[in-house]
Structure formats: C-alpha cells, structure tokens
Amino acid sequence: MPAQQAIELIPRDKLVxxxxxxxxxxxxxxxxHSIFGEVTGNYQSVALDEAYLDVTVNKLxxxxxxxxxxxxxxxxxxxxxxxxxxxxxxxxxxxxxxxxYRKPFGxxxxxxxxxxxxxxxxxxxxFNGIGKAMQKKLHDMDIYTGGDLxxxxxxxxxxxxxxxxxxxxxxxxxxDDAPVEGHRVRKSIGRERTYNQNLVLNEQIEKELKFLxxxxxxxxxxxxxxxxxxxxxxxxxxFETVTKRMTFQDYVQDKGEIYRIAKEIYDKxxxxxxxxxxxxxxxxxxxxxxxxxxxxxxxxxxxxx
DNA sequence: GCACATCTA
DNA sequence: CTCCTAGATGTGC
Numbered sequence: 001m002p003a004q005q006a007i008e009l010i011p012r013d014k015l016v017x018x019x020x021x022x023x024x025x026x027x028x029x030x031x032x033h034s035i036f037g038e039v040t041g042n043y044q045s046v047a048l049d050e051a052y053l054d055v056t057v058n059k060l061x062x063x064x065x066x067x068x069x070x071x072x073x074x075x076x077x078x079x080x081x082x083x084x085x086x087x088x089x090x091x092x093x094x095x096x097x098x099x100x101y102r103k104p105f106g107x108x109x110x111x112x113x114x115x116x117x118x119x120x121x122x123x124x125x126x127f128n129g130i131g132k133a134m135q136k137k138l139h140d141m142d143i144y145t146g147g148d149l150x151x152x153x154x155x156x157x158x159x160x161x162x163x164x165x166x167x168x169x170x171x172x173x174x175x176d177d178a179p180v181e182g183h184r185v186r187k188s189i190g191r192e193r194t195y196n197q198n199l200v201l202n203e204q205i206e207k208e209l210k211f212l213x214x215x216x217x218x219x220x221x222x223x224x225x226x227x228x229x230x231x232x233x234x235x236x237x238x239f240e241t242v243t244k245r246m247t248f249q250d251y252v253q254d255k256g257e258i259y260r261i262a263k264e265i266y267d268k269x270x271x272x273x274x275x276x277x278x279x280x281x282x283x284x285x286x287x288x289x290x291x292x293x294x295x296x297x298x299x300x301x302x303x304x305x
Numbered sequence: 306g307c308a309c310a311t312c313t314a
Numbered sequence: 315c316t317c318c319t320a321g322a323t324g325t326g327c
Contacts, residue, residue: 046314131313163323164312187321194317229307239315243309282320312323 028080035075039068044180049084052092054180069107077105089115093176096128115174119146129168134161146172189225190233190282191215198237198275205276209262212281217255224289226253232265233280241278244269247285258283 029048036043042054055068062068069086076084083105087098090112097119098108110118123145124130124138137160143149149172157165170176191212199205220226230252231245244265252258262281 129313133312184321188319190319192318231309241310245308247307278317280318307327308325310323310325313321314319 028082031080032076032082032084035072039072042180042182044182044184052095052180066107066109073105073107091174091176092178092180093128093171094118094174097122097126100126112174116150116172119172119174120150122146124149127168127171129164129171134164134168137161186223186225187286188231188282188284189216189219189223189227189286190231190280190284191219192233192278192280192282194235194278195276198277199279200275202272205266205279206263208279209266209281210259212279213255213259213262216281216283217253217258220253220283224294225283225286226251226289227283227287228252228285229283230258230261230265231280231282231284232262233278233282234266234269234271234276235278236271237275237277239277242269245284251287252283253289 025048032049033043033045033051036045036051036053039060040053040055040058044052046052055065058068060068060071062071065088069088073084073086076082085099085103085106085108087095087101087108087110089095089098089110094110094115098110099106101108119127124143125135127146127149130138138144138149141160143152149168152169154166154169157169159165161168167176193208193212195208199208228249228251229245229247231243233241233243235241246261246265252261258281
C-alpha cells in the first residue's frame, strides 16, 4: 500500500471539487481491513472505513486495549497518512459512541461503571439507532439527551417504539448484546438510479430498466448468487415511492430475464402517465450457486464477471 | 409466510 | 426531499 498524496495545496478562497476515486478508496479500505485481520480474527466491517473489532483476546497478545488501539492507529497513519478514531468498551454500542466522542484522531474508553454517566449529556440524535423518525417523536415528548432517556420507563420505550424501543432502553443503560458478526450473509443485491430529468417515455424507461437489470445481473454473477424474487422500485415526481415484487419457484440470474420480469411488473402497475424520478431493481431471496452450477459455468467458459 | 412500507446506517 | 445500498422491523393479509 503506497502512501498516496491526496491533498495538494488548495487555495483557501476557492471551492475545489475533487472527483471521487473509488478504486483508491477500495484499495485503502482493503489495506486497513487487513490490519484489523492482523489484530483479531473476529472483526465486523460496517463500511469502507469502519469496523468493530473484538479484541478481548487478540493476535498481538496485548491485554491492554488502549495499546491495541494505539497500534492500529499508528500503523494506519504511518502507512496511509489517514487518521482514525477508536472507541473502546464492553459492547458495540458503547464502542461506537466512544469512537464518535473524539475525532478525528482520538481514543476514548468507556468503562462499565461510567457508561450511564457517559451517555447522560449526549444529545439523542448522536445515539446509534436513533434516526430521524425516532428523534422527532422523542423531541415531541420533550426528550433531548441520554439523561432524559435514562429517566424513561422500559414500558414507555416499548409501547412507543416496539422492538427498537426495547433495544434502545437497554442501550441507554449501557446494555447491548449485539455480537461482532464476522461474515454476514448477503440477503439482497440491487441497484437504483435517480434521474436528473424525470422519465416519461416508455422507451426511456425500458432503456433504464435494461441498464439496471444489466448491473444487477453482473453483480449476481460476480458474487455467484441467484435469487427467486425480483423487486421493482419506483419514485414519481411527487416523491411517492412504491415497490412491487414477483417471486418465482425457480431462480433468476440472467440479466435478460431480470429485465423481462421488471418490465412485466412495471406494465402491470399501469402508470405510464407518471413522471418517474427513480427506478430500482433488486433481487432478494438469494442463494449461492451450487457447486454444480458454478462448475458448469466455468466449464462452458461462460463464468466470471 | 409473503408483500409492502418505513426506518436506520 | 443529496443519492445509493442494504438490513431490520411493523403491518396487513
């Protein structure tokens, strides 16, 4: 992983638009994740630049977690010139909250006896798991901080927010059982596009559906998966979103087939008068190709990509 | 159990 | 109403 000079002398008074470089991000991310793998066999990637590491026991044989964090941070900054923040605690939720506490190059540790104290002053919008919708409801109830949440009854949480309420009730009291999940199984593969100009003509819509079906088909093949359900997603010019799906007995993988199914769902909707802002196609009900299917494809030299 | 909408990251 | 991808959950049938 060669060090990359991403930032040059940028004039302070000018807005400079830097084009994205996803290849570099992917490569850098892979490298950083390889460092995680060097530290522990049990880590969960959650984004290009984020992961949960279970370092209860670790490959460095280092019981001091602050030293483990230091090792990771130093190595990343040395090799990539990027900084990162680390949060350390006894569960994933608190570790995440801790990592947000000091950025961009911080280390924060939350010990069990201080968990509730730590959360008390934090505004609810910073809580992992509380999004826009929950926030609004809570603000309407005059609840703004972790401390406000801690004063609520479990019943109120559950009655207002269901299962998520139960999870959040425990979290604000420092309890979270979510395991570090090393490799998670992919459950859907999909693509969507928002168009600069709303689509009106059937011709355009067919073209875009073909394009999306193509992308999804390619991804399926690359990941050696096929699925039984095709989901079509549409959003019109009024931002109304619908999804419609068709499930089959047999697996679908071919892009032509995906397109035909998506088109069929679209035609059934009978909305050719609407201006389409977004189209999406997703395959779910996924399963990996069997060994036989994979070897057949390789044998017929159709495989890969 | 499926279809669909909504919420969250 | 940034846009995109994906998972989880609630609701209705």
